[in-house]
Amino acid sequence: MLLIRRFEEKAGQLYGMGLIAGFCHLYIGQEAVVVGVQSALREGDQVITGYRDHGHMLAAGMTANGVMAELTGREGGYSRGKGGSMHMFSREKQFFGGHGIVGAQVSLGTGLAFANAYREDGKVCATYFGDGAANQGQVYESFNMAKIWNLPVIYIIENNQYAMGTSVKRSSSETHLYKRGVSFNIPGEEVDGMDVNAVYEAAKKAVEHARAGKGPYILEMKTYRYRGHSMSDPAKYRTRDEVNEYREHKDPIDLARKRILDGKYATEEQLKEMEKEIKKIVQESAEFAQSSPEPDPSELYTDVLIEEAAR
Numbered sequence: 001m002l003l004i005r006r007f008e009e010k011a012g013q014l015y016g017m018g019l020i021a022g023f024c025h026l027y028i029g030q031e032a033v034v035v036g037v038q039s040a041l042r043e044g045d046q047v048i049t050g051y052r053d054h055g056h057m058l059a060a061g062m063t064a065n066g067v068m069a070e071l072t073g074r075e076g077g078y079s080r081g082k083g084g085s086m087h088m089f090s091r092e093k094q095f096f097g098g099h100g101i102v103g104a105q106v107s108l109g110t111g112l113a114f115a116n117a118y119r120e121d122g123k124v125c126a127t128y129f130g131d132g133a134a135n136q137g138q139v140y141e142s143f144n145m146a147k148i149w150n151l152p153v154i155y156i157i158e159n160n161q162y163a164m165g166t167s168v169k170r171s172s173s174e175t176h177l178y179k180r181g182v183s184f185n186i187p188g189e190e191v192d193g194m195d196v197n198a199v200y201e202a203a204k205k206a207v208e209h210a211r212a213g214k215g216p217y218i219l220e221m222k223t224y225r226y227r228g229h230s231m232s233d234p235a236k237y238r239t240r241d242e243v244n245e246y247r248e249h250k251d252p253i254d255l256a257r258k259r260i261l262d263g264k265y266a267t268e269e270q271l272k273e274m275e276k277e278i279k280k281i282v283q284e285s286a287e288f289a290q291s292s293p294e295p296d297p298s299e300l301y302t303d304v305l306i307e308e309a310a311r
Helices: 002-016 031-040 054-059 064-071 104-119 137-148 177-184 196-211 240-249 252-262 268-291 297-301
Strands: 046-048 125-130 153-159 188-192 217-222
Touching (some): 002 064, 002 268, 031 196, 054 064
C-alpha cells in the first residue's frame, strides 16, 4: 500500500512538471482495496480493471520502472510508450489492463472467466470497476452470462462515491451497489474498502466461492479517493472537511500501520526502513522513466495488425 501511495504521489509530481501527458487518474486513498484482494488471489489468477490502474499493476507485481516509463510515454514502458496511463498490460503477471472505456473491462473480465471455465484451469478473474461504471448496461449483460454459466469471476466495485464527480446518491436509484446482482442470483456484500484486513477476508470468501464452481460474486468496496477524478479535476463537488475526515481518521495506510505496531508485528524502526526502501524504488522509477528513450516513430505502425501467415 505504501509503494502505491508513494508511486502515485511521484506520478502526480511528474504530471505537474509536464513529463506525463494526457489523462492520469491517481489511486491515492484506495490502496487497501487492490492490496487486500490481491492477497487473496493465487498465481495464475487474472486481474483486469479500468483507467485508475497504476495501483493494480504494482499490486500484481509489475515493476515501478515499467509502469512509470509507460506513464511518461517511454520505450521502457509496459506498452512501449504507446498506451500511457490507461492502457498497460502484462501477460506475465496476468494483468489484462487498464481500459479507458467505462465499463468495457467488465465484459472482458467475464470473457477471461469464460475461458477459465472452458479450459477447467481453476483460475479466477478479479474484475474491477467503479461506481460510475456500475450503471453501464454491458455490466448487467455480463452479470447475466456469468451466472448462467457460473463463471469464476469476482466483480469488485470500487465505490469511491463520486464517479467522475457526481455523487452516487444523485446518479443511482439503488445506492447499495452490492445488491446489483440480486436479480441475477449473484451474491454480494459491502466491505470497508479502507481496511485492508476486511478487504482480504471478504475477497478470500469470494475467491473460494468462485473457484469452487459456484459462479460470480460481487464485492462493493466502500473507499475514497483523495485526489480529483483525474489530474485536471479540482474536485469542487465535495468539501475539504470531508476529504480531511478520511485522511485523518480512515486512511488505509495509517490504520494498517497502527495495527502492525499495536500487534508488535514490526517495530517503528522497521517501518521507517521500509519507507526508505520504497522511496528509493519510486525515485529510481522516475529516473528510469526520464532516461528511457521515446519510442521510434516506426512504432506507430506496430501492434495494430496481426497478419496470418500464408498457408
